[in-house]
Amino acid sequence: MISEYAVEPATIGADWRTFKDLIDRFGADKGRLISRLPNKWEKKVIQAAKEAGVPDVRMSSIIERLSHSKHKVVDFNRAYDHEAEWISNALREHGTRPFKAIICDAGKAACAEAMEPDDCSDAHALFRAATSRDVTRTADQIADALHAMTAVSKEVDIVDPYFDLRPGKGNYLDTLGSGLIANR
Structure with a gap:
């Protein structure tokens, strides 16, 4: 239902058009979420934009859009080694728990699931x-189907005509014990 993507901060922050086009393609409503890899992903995007010489007016827009993108960039508890390059971290985490795709610059495509920003359609x-x-x-x-959805949720309402917590009517709490709550 909702797919997790690794998006290289330096790639999305390289220019205004790339940033705008990519950030608008993510969100739970679009079925795509950006993994917060590293934990300070938004700061890394801003840093990359500054290093790329993005004009002040565009920088303000990037900062504002990032502040309103809490439902697009989500922490999935991925490990990150700050001594290693971003792509090395992404590939290691992809080997542990696969991303739908890894979005990075052309020269860094080191696996079949890597793609460039221009290919994101x-x-x-x-x-x-x-x-x-x-x-x-x-x-x-x-629980597996709801995992990504609960990562961006503050509250979950269960609407199920068969959901019944009365003893002897079924074990509906198993879903919660299967990792839905444990992974939050």
Whole structure:
């Protein structure tokens, strides 16, 4: 339902047009979230924009858009080694828990799931995002499907005609114990 993407801060911050085009393509409503890799991802984007010489008016817009992008950039508890390059961290984390894609500059494409910012369109298989899917009614499958969604949620309302917490009516708390709450 919602896919996690690794987006290199230096790549998205390199120029205003790249930033604007990419940031507008993310959000839970679009089925795509940016992984906060590293933890100070937004600061790294601003730093990259400054180093690239983005004009002050555009810098103000980048800073404002980043402050309103809390639902687009999410912390998925990824490890980050500040001594290593961003792409090395992204590839290591991708090997542990795969991203849908790794968005970086052309020279850094080190895996099949790497793509350049110019390729980020719904026509590209790695960027296409489904906003719904059928889920088997098991605790593990439901928890897995809801994992990314709960990462951007402050409150979750369960609307299910079969949800019943009364003893002997089913074990509906297994979904919560299967990692939905444990991963938050």
